[in-house]
Amino acid sequence: MSGAEAVMRRDFAARERHAPDEAQVAALTGLAARVRELTEAVVHTDVDPAEADAVAAEIAALTARLTAARREHPPVAALGADGRLRHLANPVSGELNPIAPPVLLEIVPDGGGVRAEFTLSDVYEGPPSFVHGGVSALILDQLLGAAAAVNGTPGMTATLELRYRRPTPHGVPLTAEAKVSRVDGRKTYVDAAITGPDGKATVQATAMFVMPQG
Numbered sequence: 001m002s003g004a005e006a007v008m009r010r011d012f013a014a015r016e017r018h019a020p021d022e023a024q025v026a027a028l029t030g031l032a033a034r035v036r037e038l039t040e041a042v043v044h045t046d047v048d049p050a051e052a053d054a055v056a057a058e059i060a061a062l063t064a065r066l067t068a069a070r071r072e073h074p075p076v077a078a079l080g081a082d083g084r085l086r087h088l089a090n091p092v093s094g095e096l097n098p099i100a101p102p103v104l105l106e107i108v109p110d111g112g113g114v115r116a117e118f119t120l121s122d123v124y125e126g127p128p129s130f131v132h133g134g135v136s137a138l139i140l141d142q143l144l145g146a147a148a149a150v151n152g153t154p155g156m157t158a159t160l161e162l163r164y165r166r167p168t169p170h171g172v173p174l175t176a177e178a179k180v181s182r183v184d185g186r187k188t189y190v191d192a193a194i195t196g197p198d199g200k201a202t203v204q205a206t207a208m209f210v211m212p213q214g
């Protein structure tokens, strides 16, 4: 077993022992949604410095309240009512993670991979009016990895190649899809794309996932 694998196994076991229950997940999902609104408000606000300082002090007090009962690690995942694994704190799909948009993935039946429909706000802006390329890469890596996992051949991202075909607009509905193209021993090759509302791909990606040895 590699060092990284041992760390992941130990971490996963510790977090499973301390998984949030459904009521806590529901409440924390609402809390994360409010924090996303707060992030948007901070990015857009035009308040004067005194008001910004006053709000910062209130937020520091709220942070202290949450930190009073701090988990050692973020919750790694939980089984949903439908039996599927939910990545609660994942930075792309995690409903409990305020930095996740979140992009919620669905499994396409009959080996069709995974897909997601989502809208990114201008909090994720790179060039004016368009999504940051690194954010597109993050979302695609998640979809690619999930497609490999759903295929029964999960792994770590070993390579990720991106083609930015046209700028990805924010504030409009986007679609992303990923599907396994080939499995070769421990290596799984996956293709993915983000598509704009006009049906044209804005970013295309190909990745190879490697199941760590052992």
Ligand SMILES: CCCCCCCC(=O)SCCNC(=O)CCNC(=O)[C@H](O)C(C)(C)COP(=O)(O)OP(=O)(O)OC[C@H]1O[C@@H](n2cnc3c(N)ncnc32)[C@H](O)[C@@H]1OP(=O)(O)O
Residues within 6 Å of the ligand: 004, 141, 142, 143, 144, 145, 146, 149, 155, 156, 157, 158, 159, 186, 187, 210, 211, 212, 213
């Ligand atoms: C559902 C959840 C979705 C989550 C999606 C998010 C995914 C992620 O973010 S993963 C995090 C980012 N990725 C990483 O941190 C990976 C870091 N790298 C590693 O851990 C290791 O290098 C790992 C696991 C990729 C490969 O390690 P190891 O198992 O020792 O591979 P190794 O035995 O050397 O190589 C196996 C084969 O893969 C090939 N290979 C390995 N890495 C690479 C690479 N980077 N590029 C090309 N080929 C590679 C080797 O050449 C070898 O090929 P062959 O069998 O033909 O000789």
